[in-house]
Amino acid sequence: MEREAQLFDDKAKEALEILFENFWILREEEYEIYQMIREREHVLRRYISEKFGYRLIVHRHFIKLEKIPVEPESWMGIQNFKETMDYALFCCLLAFLENKSVDEQFLLSELCEELQGMYPGPLTLDWTNYEHRKSLIRVMQAAKDFQIIKVIDGEILGFQMNDEEEVLYEVPIISRYFMRSYPKDLFQYQTMEEILEQEWQSSPSEMRRHRVYRKLFLSPVTYRTSQDDSDFYYLRNFRNRIREDIEKHTDFQFELYKNAALLTLSERRARFTLFPDQKAIMDILLQFASLIREQLDEFERNEFGQMSLTQADFEQLIKSCSEKYKHGWSKTYREGSLKQIGKELLDVMIDWKLASIEEETGMILLYPLLGRTIGHYPKDFVRSEEK
Numbered sequence: 001m002e003r004e005a006q007l008f009d010d011k012a013k014e015a016l017e018i019l020f021e022n023f024w025i026l027r028e029e030e031y032e033i034y035q036m037i038r039e040r041e042h043v044l045r046r047y048i049s050e051k052f053g054y055r056l057i058v059h060r061h062f063i064k065l066e067k068i069p070v071e072p073e074s075w076m077g078i079q080n081f082k083e084t085m086d087y088a089l090f091c092c093l094l095a096f097l098e099n100k101s102v103d104e105q106f107l108l109s110e111l112c113e114e115l116q117g118m119y120p121g122p123l124t125l126d127w128t129n130y131e132h133r134k135s136l137i138r139v140m141q142a143a144k145d146f147q148i149i150k151v152i153d154g155e156i157l158g159f160q161m162n163d164e165e166e167v168l169y170e171v172p173i174i175s176r177y178f179m180r181s182y183p184k185d186l187f188q189y190q191t192m193e194e195i196l197e198q199e200w201q202s203s204p205s206e207m208r209r210h211r212v213y214r215k216l217f218l219s220p221v222t223y224r225t226s227q228d229d230s231d232f233y234y235l236r237n238f239r240n241r242i243r244e245d246i247e248k249h250t251d252f253q254f255e256l257y258k259n260a261a262l263l264t265l266s267e268r269r270a271r272f273t274l275f276p277d278q279k280a281i282m283d284i285l286l287q288f289a290s291l292i293r294e295q296l297d298e299f300e301r302n303e304f305g306q307m308s309l310t311q312a313d314f315e316q317l318i319k320s321c322s323e324k325y326k327h328g329w330s331k332t333y334r335e336g337s338l339k340q341i342g343k344e345l346l347d348v349m350i351d352w353k354l355a356s357i358e359e360e361t362g363m364i365l366l367y368p369l370l371g372r373t374i375g376h377y378p379k380d381f382v383r384s385e386e387k
Helices: 002-007 010-021 031-039 041-052 084-098 108-118 130-146 156-160 173-177 192-200 204-218 230-237 239-249 280-294 311-328 331-335 338-351 368-372
Strands: 055-058 062-066 105-107 150-153 168-170 253-256 260-264 307-309 355-357 364-366
Touching (some): 010 041, 010 239, 031 041, 041 204, 108 130, 108 168, 130 156, 204 260, 230 239, 260 368, 280 311, 280 331, 280 368, 307 311, 311 331, 311 338, 311 364, 338 355
Antiparallel strands (some): 055 062, 105 168, 150 168, 307 364
């Protein structure tokens, strides 16, 4: 173990970060990073397998860490996709590419014709429909970003206004490796839960450790969700060992509270998607969190640290936040409606697991991680009307 610790140097730490933050590393595009990971393949593979149970694929054309979550979350989708149709068309595109040879070229018109024949469900694709064309554009742009198709001539954006627009594509070799392999045919799975469940069948004895590490590294926070939450029980029992391990192999700090566990960074790093980001709504979120801290006694919290608000409570808090901090907001938010600000704020909090909405009651639940944040103006802050 001492020998392994010596080998897991700063470059290995950086390589681990890169593997978690990227879908894959293409040798042709990022040769130096590819080589850096190759040189530390053994120590990375051992650590990743032991702690996460993940598969590290090192291929002569690419390197890929297959990251399977414990529970799917909204941010894990393809962010530019807006409709269910986008995902359906993307899967149809993958099926289309499977039937093409490496380096074979095809036209957009050929693809459109094939997609109409293979699109699932009762809906018929109609390329004269503007929304259908926009969906395909999003799909082709995502495929281009993943580099599973190569544009030879033309521009897909022209398809938005003209369903007869032509683009010439080529099939690169890495398109064969986009989909991960499964123990059995996908058609044998009935639900998404079945696919996720088979992930634990290969190493049931190490399942708890793998679940905990996956949650910590793939999610903003891990919450205690029940009195006998076995994952959180593991975090508590092995907190010192987990902290030492994570801080030895990464630049993250491990934080554990009564109802929440998370990883933090001491300074901002461009490679990561961090909270808070630079968007103006984040300033309002931090100020909202400060207001909640000031009014803790006015709302009841359950044993898991969750605070329940009615829609009226939430709207009143938004109003109070506006009255107290509005003078420093950007023009868009100073002049915007409180209803729209509240909706945008709630959406961001849900994305970062700071809040949720109860389906049955419509109550807004604020989570303990919100108490980990705070924001206020500095003493020398100049009000906007004074500038």
